[in-house]
Amino acid sequence: RHVADFQLSVSSVIENSSSACLAQDLHLQAQQLAERLKCDSVVSEISAGPGTVNFTINRELLAKTVLQQVWKDGSEYGVKSELFSTHPRQKAVIEFSSPNIAKKFHIGHLRSTIVGNFIANLKVALGHEVVRINYLGDWGMQFGLLGVGFQSFGNKEKLKSSPLQHLFEVYVQINKAAEDEHTKKLAKDFFRKLEERDEQTLSIWKQFRDLSIEEYIRIYKRLGVHFDEYSGESFYQEKAQEVLKMLEDKGLLQKTIKGTGIVDLSEKKDLSTVSTVMRSDGTSLYITRQFLIISFRDLAAAIDRMNKHSWDTMIYVTDKSQSNHFQHLFQILKLMGYDWAERCQHVSFGLVQGMKTRRGEVIFLEDVLNEVRSRMLQNMTSTKTTKEIQDPVETAEKVGLAALIVQDFRGLLSSDYQFSWDRALQSRGDTGVFLQYTHARLHSLEQMHGNAELTDVNVACLQEPDAISVLQHLLRYDEVLYRSSQDLQPKHIVSYLLTLSHLAAVAHKTLPVRGSAPDVAQARLCLFHAARSVLANGMKLLGITPVTQM
Numbered sequence: 001r002h003v004a005d006f007q008l009s010v011s012s013v014i015e016n017s018s019s020a021c022l023a024q025d026l027h028l029q030a031q032q033l034a035e036r037l038k039c040d041s042v043v044s045e046i047s048a049g050p051g052t053v054n055f056t057i058n059r060e061l062l063a064k065t066v067l068q069q070v071w072k073d074g075s076e077y078g079v080k081s082e083l084f085s086t087h088p089r090q091k092a093v094i095e096f097s098s099p100n101i102a103k104k105f106h107i108g109h110l111r112s113t114i115v116g117n118f119i120a121n122l123k124v125a126l127g128h129e130v131v132r133i134n135y136l137g138d139w140g141m142q143f144g145l146l147g148v149g150f151q152s153f154g155n156k157e158k159l160k161s162s163p164l165q166h167l168f169e170v171y172v173q174i175n176k177a178a179e180d181e182h183t184k185k186l187a188k189d190f191f192r193k194l195e196e197r198d199e200q201t202l203s204i205w206k207q208f209r210d211l212s213i214e215e216y217i218r219i220y221k222r223l224g225v226h227f228d229e230y231s232g233e234s235f236y237q238e239k240a241q242e243v244l245k246m247l248e249d250k251g252l253l254q255k256t257i258k259g260t261g262i263v264d265l266s267e268k269k270d271l272s273t274v275s276t277v278m279r280s281d282g283t284s285l286y287i288t289r290q291f292l293i294i295s296f297r298d299l300a301a302a303i304d305r306m307n308k309h310s311w312d313t314m315i316y317v318t319d320k321s322q323s324n325h326f327q328h329l330f331q332i333l334k335l336m337g338y339d340w341a342e343r344c345q346h347v348s349f350g351l352v353q354g355m356k357t358r359r360g361e362v363i364f365l366e367d368v369l370n371e372v373r374s375r376m377l378q379n380m381t382s383t384k385t386t387k388e389i390q391d392p393v394e395t396a397e398k399v400g401l402a403a404l405i406v407q408d409f410r411g412l413l414s415s416d417y418q419f420s421w422d423r424a425l426q427s428r429g430d431t432g433v434f435l436q437y438t439h440a441r442l443h444s445l446e447q448m449h450g451n452a453e454l455t456d457v458n459v460a461c462l463q464e465p466d467a468i469s470v471l472q473h474l475l476r477y478d479e480v481l482y483r484s485s486q487d488l489q490p491k492h493i494v495s496y497l498l499t500l501s502h503l504a505a506v507a508h509k510t511l512p513v514r515g516s517a518p519d520v521a522q523a524r525l526c527l528f529h530a531a532r533s534v535l536a537n538g539m540k541l542l543g544i545t546p547v548t549q550m
Contacts, residue, residue, distance in 0.1 A: 003469075003472070004045075004047070004049075004054035004055055004056050005055060005056055005057045005062065005472055005475070006054070006055040006057070007049070007052050007053070007054050007055070008052060008053045008054075008055070009051060009052055010026050010029050010030045010033060010051050010052060010053065011026060011051060014029065023050065023051060026050075026051035027048070027050055027051055030048040030049065030050075030051055030052055030053050031048040033048070033053050034046050034047060034048040034053045034054075037053070041058065041061070042057060042058055042061060043055050043056065043057060043058070044056050044057065044058040044059065059462075059463055059468065060459045060460055060463075062468070062471055062472070062475070063459035063462045063467070063471055063523075063527075064459045066471045066474050066475050066530065067454060067457065067459070067471075067526050067527070067530055068454065070474060070530040070533055070534060071454045071526075071530070074533065075533075075537055075540075076125075077477065077533065077534060077537060078477040078478040078480075078481045078534070078537070079125050079126055079127070079478075079481065081478030081481075081482070083478050083479070083481075083482045084126060084127075084478075084481075084482070084485075087126070087485075089127050089128055089129070090128050090129070090312035090313060091128065091129040091130075091131070091309065091310065091311045091312050091313075092120075092123050092128055092129070092130050092131070092311060092312065092313045092314070092315060093130075093131045093133060093305050093309055093311040093313075093314040093315070094116055094119055094120050094123075094130060094131070094132055094133065094314075094315045094317065095116075095133045095134075095135050095314070095315070095316050095317065096112050096113060096115065096116020096117070096119075096120075096132070096133075096134070096316075096317035097109060097112050097113040097116060097134050097220075097225075097227075098112065098134055098135045098136060098137070098318070099136065099137065099216070099365075100136070100137030100138075100142075101136060101137060101138050101167065101208060101209060101212045102142065102143075102146050102167040102168055102170070102171040102208070102212075103137070103142070103168065103171065104168070104362075104363050104364070105164070105363070105364050105365045106362065107352045107355050107362055107368075107419075108318075108319045108351070108352075109365070110365060110368060111319070111349050111352060111408060112317050112318055112319070112349070113220070113223065113225055113365075114223070114225075114404075114405055114408060114409075114543055115317050115347065115349055115408075115413060115490070116132070116315075116317040117132075117223075117224075117225045117543045118409070118490050118541065118542055118543055119315060119317065119347065119488050120132050121540070121541045121542075121543060122481075122484060122485060122488075122541055125481075125541060126481075126485055131228050131229065131309055131311070132226065132227045132228045132229070133227065133228065133229045133231050133305075134216075134227040134229070134230050134231065135231050135232060135233075135301065136209070136212075136213075136230060136231070136232035136233070137232070137233060138209050138232035138233055138234045139232065139233040139234040139237075139297075140191075140233065141187065141188075141191055142171070143190075143191060143194060143205055143208075144186075144187035144188055144189075144190040144191030144192075144194070145171065145174050145175065145178060145183075145187045145190075146167065146170060146171055146174065146208065147187070147190040147191075147194070147201065147204055147205065148174060148183060148186045148187050148190050149170040149171060149173060149174025150167075150170055150204065150208075152173075152174065153169075153170050153173050153174065154166075154170055159207070159208075159211060160211065162215070163208070163211035163212050163214075163215050164212055164215050164216075164364055164366075165364065167208060167212065168363065168364075195237070205234075209232070209234070213230050216230075219365050219366050219369070222366075222369050222397065223365075223369070223401065223543070224401075224543055224544075224545055225543070231301065233295070233297045235301070235304075236296075236297040236300040236301050236304065237297075239297075239300035239301075239303075239304060240295070240296035240297045240299075240300045241296075242300065243296040243299045243300045243303070244296055246336060247263065247277070247332075247336070250335075250336060250337070252264075252332070252335055252336065253277070260276055261276070261277050262275065262276050262277065263275045263277055263332050263335070265328060265331050265332070265335075275328040275331075275332060277295070277296060277332075298329055299329065299332060299333065299336075302314070302329070302333060302338075302341075302344065303333075303338065306338070306340055311343075312343060313343050313344075313345060314343065314344045314345070315344075315345045315346075315347055315488075316344070316345070316346050316347070317347045317349075318346070318348065318349075319348060319349055319350070319351060320348035320349060320350060320351075320414055322346070322348070323346060323348050326344075326346035327346075329344075330342075330344050330346075347413070347488055348413070348414060349413040349414060350412075350413070350414050350415045350416035350417065351416045352408070352416070352417060352418075352419050353416065353417070353418050353419065354418050354419045354420070355368070355419040357370075357371040358371065368404070369397070369400075369401075371421075372397070372400035372401065372403065372404055372425075373393065373396050373397040373400050374396075375400065375421060375425055376396040376397070376399050376400035376403070376425060376433075377392060377393060377396040379425055379427070380392060380395070380396055380399075380550070388549070389549045389550070390549065395547050395549060395550060398436070398544075398545045398546075398547050399432070399433055399436045399547060399550065400425070401432075401543075401544065401545075402432030402433065402435055402436045402539070402544040403424040403425050403431055403432040403433050404424060404432065405432055405542055405543055405544055406424075406430075406431055406432030406435065406494055406498075406542070406544075407419070407420075407423065407424040407431070407432070409490040409491055409493075409494045409542060410430065410491060410494055410495070411491060412489060412491060413489060413490070413491075430498045432544065434498070434501055435497055435498065435501055435535065435539060435544070436544075436546065436547050436550060437550055438501040438504055438505060438535065439532060439535050439536060439539065439546045439547065439548075440546075440547050440548055440549055440550035441505075441508065441550075442504060442508075442528050442529075442531060442532035442535070443532060443548045443549075444548075444549070445508070445513060445525070445528055446525065446528070446529060446532070448514075449513050449514070449521065449525055451529070453522070453526075454526055456519075456522070457519075457522055457523050457526050458519040458520075458522070458523055459523065461519055461520045461522075461523035461524070462523050462524070462527055464510065464511060466503070466506050466507040466510045466511060467507060467511060467524070467527055469503050469506075469507070470500075470503050470504060470507050470527060470530075470531055471527070473496075473499060473500055473503055474500075474530055474531065474534055476496070477496065477534055477538075480492045480493055480496040481493070490542055493538050493541060493542060494542065496538065497535060497538045497539065497542075500531060500534065500535055500538075501535065503531075504528065504531045504532075504535070507527070507528070507531075508528070511524050511527075512524075513525055513528070
């Protein structure tokens with residue numbers, strides 16, 4: 001029994017259809033409607049289901065249209081759909097990744113990096129202009145400690161060769177002494193000099209920052225991620241003072257008895273919801289995006305980006321513990337008279353538990369990348385085909401990353417999940433490894449039989465149910481892109497690609513190219529080419545580089 005291509009729910013077209021409308025009435029109306037509708041050159045069959053009217057498209061037309069469209073649009077297939085025709089092209093600023101210099105690059109930063117990269121890729125594919133910003137934690141009291149620590153434990157060679165690792169080690173060492181009054185005083189002095197723009201102190205800080213960014217760029221490259229701008233809290237020193245003055249001038253800044261600066265966000269102005277913006281000693285709060293503390297720097301950064309980029313939408317990608325922070329940030333901007341605050345959006349994600357490497361806790365992003373590469377390489381070496389791969393290490397990294405990304409993107413972003421290396425790296429089942437395996441397999445099919453040519457394809461040769469299932473699925477790709485563009489959730493695309501891979505795997509078994517009559521072989525080759533093309537497009541949106549050998 002075949003599955004219809006399109007389905008109309010009768011209740012959606014009946015006036016005043018209430019839930020009281022009995023199922024049997026709906027079924028009867030569906031039958032009556034189906035009988036009155038006529039088939040034509042496009043629709044070959046119309047039938048009634050339980051409360052639905054089902055339409056089957058002329059099979060040859062389906063094959064011809066889908067294959068031609070995939071062929072013609074190439075990497076833009078699905079994106080050129082009329083679903084997007086009414087969408088204006090926009091400019092989006094996306095802030096993501098945003099690690100703290102000298103601190104751990106924890107798994108939350110990894111999630112922010114791959115989620116932000118996905119959103120940016122999707123927006124670019126849909127024709128929007130995107131500015132990718134990495135807002136580094138590069139200022140604050142910890143740099144006072146770090147400066148003092150470096151003077152005591154620092155090593156210039158180590159700083160040059162592995163800055164992230166070395167600064168982290170120095171920070172851990174100096175933190176042990178941080179309770180000591182003398183160390184505290186030195187750290188305060190160092191940071192005061194930084195704030196006063198003392199040249200020698202600034203040049204030490206600048207070296208920490210520049211070398212860290214250089215290393216980040218190298219590591220992000222392994223992830224296939226890039227940024228247009230490396231910004232940071234340090235950029236907004238003077239501008240934060242301007243924001244303070246604006247809040248005072250507009251009468252929004254109030255002082256508590258203890259001298260803490262707050263902004264009243266309550267509707268009745270009864271201080272039932274306040275946001276703390278200033279310590280009692282007058283210093284602007286450093287960005288601790290926990291506990292509803294808004295730093296002037298965050299406000300200054302948002303205003304500055306609007307002035308600089310004139311964006312239509314600005315998206316912050318961080319974990320869900322910071323939701324209140326952003327709600328308050330947007331509310332304060334609105335109180336300051338910035339109506340564009342309504343076009344700011346916080347895309348939040350849940351926590352990942354249990355990601356450890358063989359050496360223990362994840363401290364650096366590189367730990368994760370090396371771990372996934374070595375585990376994948378081990379899995380590949382144990383299968384007999386790997387010897388023929390030209391660059392097994394590179395392939396292992398790309399396949400391993402696909403595994404990581406698919407495991408992360410399978411559910412709703414806001415849900416927490418338990419990470420498992422074994423589950424992520426399985427070659428069978430719904431994993432990134434399976435997507436890569438399918439892509440490589442379809443690629444080698446094309447290599448083996450020469451590239452398909454669409455010009456002389458006899459679509460009458462693609463009437464088997466397994467071929468139709470692939471074609472029907474390819475037809476739906478634009479709907480899936482549309483859903484992801486609406487809610488910015490990658491899971492729609494992930495589940496679409498996994499289904500596509502399963503359907504292609506079945507078709508690969510039941511519709512052999514080798515040994516078939518030339519026109520049948522050619523038609524099947526075209527079908528597999530289309531499946532591989534759409535699979536590759538979707539994988540690239542997710543931030544996965546498709547491999548051609550595995």
